[in-house]
Amino acid sequence: MTIRLEPREDAGLGLKIGVSIAAGLVALLLVAIPVLFAGGSPLTAYGLMIQGAFGSMFAFSETLNRATPLILTGLACAVAFRAKLWNIGAEGQLYIGALAAVCVGSGLLQLPPALMIPTVMIAGFLAGGLMMVIPTVIKQRFGADEVVITLLLNFVVILLIQMLVEGPLKDPLSMGWPQSVSLIAEAKLPKLLPRLRMHWGLIVGLVAALVLWLMVRKTVLGFEIRAVGENKAAARFAGIPVDATMLKVALISGGLAGLAGVGEVAGVKGYLSSDLSPGFGYSGIVVAMLAGLSPIGTVIAALFVAAVFVGADSMSRATGISSYIADLVVALSLLCVLVGSFFLRFRVKWERQSVVA
Amino acid sequence: MTNTPVLLSLHNITKRFGALTANDGISLDLHRGEILALLGENGAGKTTLMNILFGHYVQDEGDVRVLGDGGLTTLPPGSPGAALKAGIGMVHQHFTLAENLSGLANIRLGTEPLLSFGREGAARAKVQKIIAESGLDVDLDRRVADLTVGEKQRIEILKALYRDAKVLILDEPTAVLTPQEADGLFVVLRRLAANGLGVIFISHKLGEVLAVSHRILVLRGGKKAGELVTANADRRAIADLMVGKAVATVVRTPASPGEVLFALENVSLHGASGRSLSGVSLALRAGEVVGLAGVSGNGQSGIAALISGLAVPTSGTMRLYGETVSRADPRALVANGVARMPEDRQHDGVVGTMSVADNIAIEEVRSAAFSKMGFLDRKAMRERATAAIAGYDVRCQGPEAEARLLSGGNVQKLILARVLERGPRVILANQPTRGLDVGAQAEVHRRILAARDRGAAVLVISEDLDELFALADRFVVVHAGELHDAGPSEGLDRGTIGLMMAGQSHLRTEMAS
Numbered sequence: 091m092t093i094r095l096e097p098r099e100d101a102g103l104g105l106k107i108g109v110s111i112a113a114g115l116v117a118l119l120l121v122a123i124p125v126l127f128a129g130g131s132p133l134t135a136y137g138l139m140i141q142g143a144f145g146s147m148f149a150f151s152e153t154l155n156r157a158t159p160l161i162l163t164g165l166a167c168a169v170a171f172r173a174k175l176w177n178i179g180a181e182g183q184l185y186i187g188a189l190a191a192v193c194v195g196s197g198l199l200q201l202p203p204a205l206m207i208p209t210v211m212i213a214g215f216l217a218g219g220l221m222m223v224i225p226t227v228i229k230q231r232f233g234a235d236e237v238v239i240t241l242l243l244n245f246v247v248i249l250l251i252q253m254l255v256e257g258p259l260k261d262p263l264s265m266g267w268p269q270s271v272s273l274i275a276e277a278k279l280p281k282l283l284p285r286l287r288m289h290w291g292l293i294v295g296l297v298a299a300l301v302l303w304l305m306v307r308k309t310v311l312g313f314e315i316r317a318v319g320e321n322k323a324a325a326r327f328a329g330i331p332v333d334a335t336m337l338k339v340a341l342i343s344g345g346l347a348g349l350a351g352v353g354e355v356a357g358v359k360g361y362l363s364s365d366l367s368p369g370f371g372y373s374g375i376v377v378a379m380l381a382g383l384s385p386i387g388t389v390i391a392a393l394f395v396a397a398v399f400v401g402a403d404s405m406s407r408a409t410g411i412s413s414y415i416a417d418l419v420v421a422l423s424l425l426c427v428l429v430g431s432f433f434l435r436f437r438v439k440w441e442r443q444s445v446v447a
Numbered sequence: 448m449t450n451t452p453v454l455l456s457l458h459n460i461t462k463r464f465g466a467l468t469a470n471d472g473i474s475l476d477l478h479r480g481e482i483l484a485l486l487g488e489n490g491a492g493k494t495t496l497m498n499i500l501f502g503h504y505v506q507d508e509g510d511v512r513v514l515g516d517g518g519l520t521t522l523p524p525g526s527p528g529a530a531l532k533a534g535i536g537m538v539h540q541h542f543t544l545a546e547n548l549s550g551l552a553n554i555r556l557g558t559e560p561l562l563s564f565g566r567e568g569a570a571r572a573k574v575q576k577i578i579a580e581s582g583l584d585v586d587l588d589r590r591v592a593d594l595t596v597g598e599k600q601r602i603e604i605l606k607a608l609y610r611d612a613k614v615l616i617l618d619e620p621t622a623v624l625t626p627q628e629a630d631g632l633f634v635v636l637r638r639l640a641a642n643g644l645g646v647i648f649i650s651h652k653l654g655e656v657l658a659v660s661h662r663i664l665v666l667r668g669g670k671k672a673g674e675l676v677t678a679n680a681d682r683r684a685i686a687d688l689m690v691g692k693a694v695a696t697v698v699r700t701p702a703s704p705g706e707v708l709f710a711l712e713n714v715s716l717h718g719a720s721g722r723s724l725s726g727v728s729l730a731l732r733a734g735e736v737v738g739l740a741g742v743s744g745n746g747q748s749g750i751a752a753l754i755s756g757l758a759v760p761t762s763g764t765m766r767l768y769g770e771t772v773s774r775a776d777p778r779a780l781v782a783n784g785v786a787r788m789p790e791d792r793q794h795d796g797v798v799g800t801m802s803v804a805d806n807i808a809i810e811e812v813r814s815a816a817f818s819k820m821g822f823l824d825r826k827a828m829r830e831r832a833t834a835a836i837a838g839y840d841v842r843c844q845g846p847e848a849e850a851r852l853l854s855g856g857n858v859q860k861l862i863l864a865r866v867l868e869r870g871p872r873v874i875l876a877n878q879p880t881r882g883l884d885v886g887a888q889a890e891v892h893r894r895i896l897a898a899r900d901r902g903a904a905v906l907v908i909s910e911d912l913d914e915l916f917a918l919a920d921r922f923v924v925v926h927a928g929e930l931h932d933a934g935p936s937e938g939l940d941r942g943t944i945g946l947m948m949a950g951q952s953h954l955r956t957e958m959a960s
Binding site: 308309310311312313314316317320321323324325326327328329330 | 755756757776777778780781787789794795796797798799800801805809810812813818821822823825
């Protein structure tokens with residue numbers, strides 16, 4: 091018997107969605123093993139997780155709140171990966187976006203909310219975008235690998251933020267806590283519902299997903315991004331300005347991650363600190379991959395990952411099983427998606443050894 | 448030489464890739480102590496034949512026999528391991544060395560069990576003995592990355608000899624060498640042959656084949672075109688064998704050249720080797736097809752890059768309709784009526800995962816024809832694609848089919864539809880029919896000649912001389928980055944072009960006088 095791999099002609103939409111769902115399920119199945127080791131019952135644990143994520147209005151709003159930055163960082167990764175620009179730096183871009191929001195929105199400008207909020211958002215978008223444009227320029231000029239640059243810049247940025255919130259930006263009223271001055275009220279994103287933490291950032295994320303979806307399908311820019319991502323040589327031959335297109339992608343990608351940072355500062359915390367993001371930038375990579383780089387899929391994948399995190403927190407409180415289970419589920423679902431994408435490209439055939447003539 | 452025993456015998460080897468027959472019933476014998484040259488143009492089937500011999504490909508018919516202990520034995524097809532064991536050593540055009548290891552480590556690599564200690568001394572002694580016998584001098588302890596190309600090649604040859612090769616195959620070994628290094632290699636090869644090795648030397652360069660080989664086997668279009676002993680071979684006869692006789696496919700009426708539409712004036716281009724040009728002048732006239740002949744890698748890609756708008760001259764002037772082109776901008780050229788067919792149509796011509804409609808619109812996607820205010824006009828794109836599919840007989844599922852699902856011939860028809868439907872005034876057809884079957888070839892030729900008759904200026908770049916003779920009104924030959932005018936195609940013959948391709952442009956003048 092031999093195993094033969096045949097390239098698939100075309101994987102249908104159903105198969106693509108199926109692989110993503112299967113990846114999530116397989117990850118949950120695999121995580122049952124450590125749950126058993128921790129002395130819990132996987133069924134109970136997952137039941138509690140679902141309850142913790144969707145069981146009440148409060149729980150669901152927390153899941154949506156958690157999903158908000160993930161939608162934006164997920165879109166940031168999805169749009170970049172589509173152009174084969176490997177942005178691993180959404181985490182840093184998120185912080186820089188948040189930093190820009192604080193710089194502009196903590197008293198430097200005094201505008202009514204209708205102007206202040208867009209200003210803060212634009213500042214965060216441009217700052218985050220610049221953080222991705224720089225590595226892209228370095229890549230184009232010197233051939234340096236953007237994976238390495240963007241990844242390492244994350245650590246540079248987080249150290250910069252730590253320095254700033256301990257120093258120049260430190261809030262004198264924070265009683266010694268390393269956190270920045272607060273945003274003025276006009277710069278804060280309104281809550282969606284009273285008494286819940288959900289904020290308008292969610293709407294921004296959903297609109298961004300819709301805009302990206304339209305851009306990819308309907309606009310010349312989306313056409314060019316697809317061409318550059320799928321076959322750079324043919325795109326260049328056809329006259330598509332490859333470098334300029336990549337820079338546009340970089341700006342959009344970094345900008346979306348920057349918006350995620352704006353949302354966390356202006357919608358949730360109100361100030362900047364170096365623990366603003368529990369790895370939203372990195373989780374965005376998983377979200378984008380789970381979504382198969384589709385903008386609409388990103389929203390759904392972000393909800394899944396957010397639910398896992400929020401549900402695991404709640405489950406952990408009830409059972410004593412570590413909430414690190416959530417990281418395990420998310421990491422394993424990425425691995426499963428990567429394995430699954432192999433089956434999207436190839437059809438596996440088992441056959442008896444053929445006689446070579 | 449033929450009185451020594453046969454080391455290797457290929458019998459009636461046939462290999463097909465889809466519609467293309469790369470090797471068609473080829474037989475050859477290699478004797479002990481003989482250097483056999485395998486000569487042919489690009490695409491003649493040389494490399495395919497050697498890949499079958501070495502077990503990289505499985506032949507459709509025929510077999511490979513190697514001298515073993517009990518006389519000639521048939522090699523199992525498709526097994527490089529068996530070929531190695533039988534004493535066949537291959538030096539590929541692109542080296543297969545681990546750059547971060549020493550020369551000696553590379554030579555030993557794969558010959559010893561995973562856990563082996565204390566064998567280095569024995570291995571070194573064996574390699575040094577081979578070096579002494581062959582003259583393949585090289586520092587065994589330097590990292591391969593620090594060696595010159597010529598030294599790396601020596602390591603490759605040593606690698607084969609270390610495995611007790613009886614037959615050594617060298618695929619275009621001089622392509623990467625300087626003339627001095629090549630001469631050194633020839634000395635080594637003669638010594639190796641004198642010591643009893645059989646050598647197969649693959650090349651498309653006439654001169655070196657005459658210099659080093661005992662016997663020459665000429666391949667053309669996958670078939671054996673001739674076999675001769677080097678000592679009595681005539682240069683001209685071999686050139687004729689290599690390029691073959693005319694097989695007209697399309698009837699070409701006499702041209703009526705008009706004004707110059709595109710011109711290169713004393714253009715030089717600095718770039719990667721094989722792309723550099725020095726002092727090239729070329730004029731493309733309305734209603735005339737110029738055929739560009741040359742051995743691949745002599746500057747064709749540089750000329751193609753200029754006309755395609757992917758490069759601008761380093762010095763000299765490029766003119767389109769008399770105006771200087773100073774910016775590399777494919778879109779501007781396309782908008783000004785330049786049609787470009789890329790050399791590698793699958794790689795540069797289409798985005799495989801995008802649809803036929805997308806690929807037809809791709810060059811002009813920003814123009815008003817296909818977009819408005821930055822939004823795609825899907826309807827216009829689909830209509831254009833539907834018309835193209837019908838008009839150019841592109842066989843596909845429809846405008847939305849992915850381009851990667853199309854066959855090579857249909858991809859070329861797609862590109863023809865993309866570039867010719869605009870009624871271009873200047874056309875670059877780079878290897879327009881490479882890999883296409885005869886029917887598709889004739890169709891492409893017909894379209895190109897129709898465009899010429901409409902008044903377009905055409906440059907055809909091809910490695911297929913038959914094709915150039917079918918299409919071209921005038922010939923230019925590129926060699927080592929320089930362009931030589933060969934004049935009108937009437938009165939030219941293959942042999943002359945073949946010699947000019949080999950850099951013997953003075954012979955043409957002699958014969959003309």
